[in-house]
Amino acid sequence: MREVAVIGVGCTKFGEKWETSFRNLFVEAGALALEDANLSGEQIDEIFVGNMSAGRFVEQEHIGALIADYAGLATDNIPATRVEAACASGGLSFRQAYTAVASGMSDIVVAAGVEKMTDVGTEVTTDVLAAAADREWEGIAGITFPGLYAMIATEYMHRYGLTREQLAQVAVKNHDNGAKNPNAQFRKPITLDTVISSTLVADPLRLFDCSPVTDGAAAVILAPLERAREFTDTPIKVLGAGQASSTIALHDRKDICTLDATVAAGNRAFQMARVERKDIGFVEVHDCFTIAEICAIEDLGFCKKGEAGKLTEEGQTAIGGKIPINPSGGLKACGHPVGATGVKQVYETVKQLRGDAKGRQIDTEIGMTHNVGGTGATVVCHIFGRV
Amino acid sequence: MSVARFWRKQQNRYNLIGTRCTTCGKYFYPPRGFCPDCRREGKIVDHQFKGTGKVVTYSIIRSSSGNFKLLTPYVLAIIELDEGTRLTSHLVCDIDQVYIGMPVRRVFRKLGEDGSSGAIFYGTKFVPA
């Protein structure tokens, strides 16, 4: 297998983008990534695009072809493939691009992710997202995504004594980071009280425990490490990659409070990268709900089960803490265009490792991403390092 | 959910009929046609569940979609049946009545409908025992 580096990154601003169409979101992110890598379109060998549900959000399938066409790459007949794993579509798109380059099949590969969620109302969005769970046996029982993660939170708080304030601190910290990220959907710091007094969505989760509904796209460009310096002075190497599956339904998990696919994907990425937890400078984790960040920190092995609430309360997951989590603002504050999130995590990680994350910079050599589909049925992790 | 799609699982939903692997003795509801532990060595047969169990965890859903919108706020729960398998269900009770470990039993209820003039679906829900 060849060594692989990221040579260019691009990301749109995240938010409610009434004025921008699905295809233009992708074109914008792709153009930014190409410019960043000093590449022209015809040098691209292959494109992967993560997308959860354009079929239901904008009634468009055949996303690979659409995107190749509107990015001006169909004239050169460049192959394009859509990748889907619910909210982990972006992370999986990156993994596909990575394996394409590592295998020697392709040299210059784009990994993108895009989602346009605000063309439909909240009720439809809720139903579309529910398709990431088991439609026949969870959907029919009246689940919503906030509801599924809320059931994790109920059991977790009961078992480990996690407090309402500790949970809220996850959102406060992520809004603090989002305020320093020009691409973030929410750029206003909030207080514990903002979270605790916000409307209940699915008890115990409130509005500010939830990631929002978001439009956005991100794209990154991968190349063999040996060629990376043709394009950039600051290539960022892929050190490790791990993917794992678990049960589609939350009720079938061995332990409701553990995403066993996070444990497996994390371990695989660490094994491949040959680094330790203590070497990691920060992690972009999948905080679709505040409780999800608590579980992720533990399941990735950064503290024991039941201790992430305390770690968060002590400020250890903030920028400057022992293990900074979600310097981008995470899904909570940066926003969660479901198919784009996994690629945005890579974008943020590359910015950090290059030293380009103005105002929220962490001084480190190594960073990690963690992207979850559904309640943990698919998890994709990557570890990156400077060269 | 389309009529055909619902009908295929109607017996399971009406009567809480799941499956059991006779090789390892595990129970499955929702039913599985393939044992994840024994795989090709597994032998699957139908099984009638007793219909009693307890609440493993729950939430109160305040914002929902489709058929469930009219029910808000409602209790959603993961229930462990006495036979050991777990399922997700709407729990028909007051929102402040539910707690972890609460004993529950099955009832036959309307699950939803396919639009205002379409088919009405019935099946199993749970109530406090």
Ligand SMILES: CC(C)(COP(=O)(O)OP(=O)(O)OC[C@H]1O[C@@H](n2cnc3c(N)ncnc32)[C@H](O)[C@@H]1OP(=O)(O)O)[C@@H](O)C(=O)NCCC(=O)NCCS
């Ligand atoms: C929680 C949720 C239902 C709120 O949606 P909504 O009730 O339609 O909210 P609206 O879009 O009407 O927004 C109302 C206000 O709340 C704000 N808001 C919406 N979602 C927010 C969030 N998650 N956090 C903070 N503020 C939020 C809006 O900016 C708006 O503020 P304004 O009145 O100042 O403009 C929706 O954000 C949601 O479904 N989130 C979860 C998404 C999800 O499940 N993703 C997949 C995860 S796996």
Ligand SMILES: [Zn+2]
């Ligand atoms: Zn998600």
Ligand SMILES: [Zn+2]
């Ligand atoms: Zn078996």
